[in-house]
Amino acid sequence: MGANYYQEAKPLLVAVDCIIFGFAGDQLRLLLFRRKVEPHQNEWSLIGSFVQEEENVLAAANRVLEESTGLRNIFLQELGCYGIAERDPGARVISIAHFALMRIEEPSEQLADRYQAHWFDTDQIPNLILDHREMVMHALEKLRRKARYQPIGFELLPEKFTIPQLRSLYEAIYQKELDRRNFRKKILSMDILEKLEEKDKTASKKGAFLYRFNLEKYQELVAKGFNFEL
């Protein structure tokens, strides 16, 4: 110890990996990529990168997201550290896994072509390299837990959405049916949705009113002690 404190320690490679979730067709989906390098070249993998010398870890995850989807400012949060010494046969690498939530919109096919990426159903995930399956499973657990107490579900929906769409999302997350009428009652009673004049008519004959999540209102309520729970 002492003067040599920092010199005596052995540095390790530090990576970030991103578990990217989306929602489409009433299903929760995961974005996976073909690995470009050996070992395991061409196998399905989470997208990741090494953390650069002067780069914040979270910034590295954001960079990876932008490089792999073209999107900035999407929901991104740390999942945890994967630090088993032998987890990567290529070298001693610890990975800080992050999970991201994005709206799947038009560029979906472009994504696939440009980045060799593909959306998988979360209950049909192919074999993944290293400990990536474990990361995905943990991310799913975390998403399920977190979605209940924080309004993060909206990150997966378009800005304007219907109550039935929102319910369908929660049914996908929780993997269980929710009563239409009670769900609507509960979410509306929170008073964090803004009702719009427009209706979405793509999903039903009658059509359903579009709503928007009101972040300011939500934060105001939270400041007064409100707890989101769905």
Add this chain to the structure above:
Amino acid sequence: MGANYYQEAKPLLVAVDCIIFGFAGDQLRLLLFRRKVEPHQNEWSLIGSFVQEEENVLAAANRVLEESTGLRNIFLQELGCYGIAERDPGARVISIAHFALMRIEEPSEQLADRYQAHWFDTDQIPNLILDHREMVMHALEKLRRKARYQPIGFELLPEKFTIPQLRSLYEAIYQKELDRRNFRKKILSMDILEKLEEKDKTASKKGAFLYRFNLEKYQELVAKGFNFEL
């Protein structure tokens, strides 16, 4: 990329830091240490260490705990990665913070002498080095959130405890008073405590029966869909 994939990346120092909580005198407490090295020698700090080349990250945290308290097998869980590039003026170090829960028992004074450690009230935490205060605040939040849905509080109590003791712990964690009668009703209704014959008479004239957390019973109930919530 390609063959040089791993070679091109720049390795970083990886540390673990431990936020160690205890409970004594109806107060939640935090174990802090005098830092042994420069910079910030002698200032209050979390206990930590660099992750060794062939060591799992979690194992490093466990090693630190054992070296600093003499205790093995205490509750330990990852808190998160602290990865701001400039967080440590001594070098580029990322730290994986962990939080630990321990029973404060006899060796408390020994700890202080042997390891230059001291238990602080969680609402009277002194200035800490680097981003350690931030880590502690996050750990407190996580503890408060997690204690509500997982029976981790028992890790902070002696094996045998009374209902009023348990309530006092939760009052300390949540920083609010809980109704004696409703608290008892709720925790007993879960059917995860085993009532003992003995009474503890140190805290009241009448004395209170001792209980023990029944882990097997708890796990059995969880398997059947039970959700702990306090």
Add this chain to the structure above:
DNA sequence: GATTATAAGCGTAATTTTTACGCTTATTTT
């Protein structure tokens, strides 16, 4: 052009959970 089918949307009753709080009990202190 009327009828049917479908999902949206509104309401109400039953049930369960939470909250508030009174009363008794065992023991120590006065």
Add this chain to the structure above:
DNA sequence: AAAATAAGCGTAAAAATTACGCTTATAATC
């Protein structure tokens, strides 16, 4: 023996959750 204290038990009121019937708007079908 009386008073004081915290443990422990019970019950009623209030709030939240659950179950589910009915109406409505629209597109598809007859």
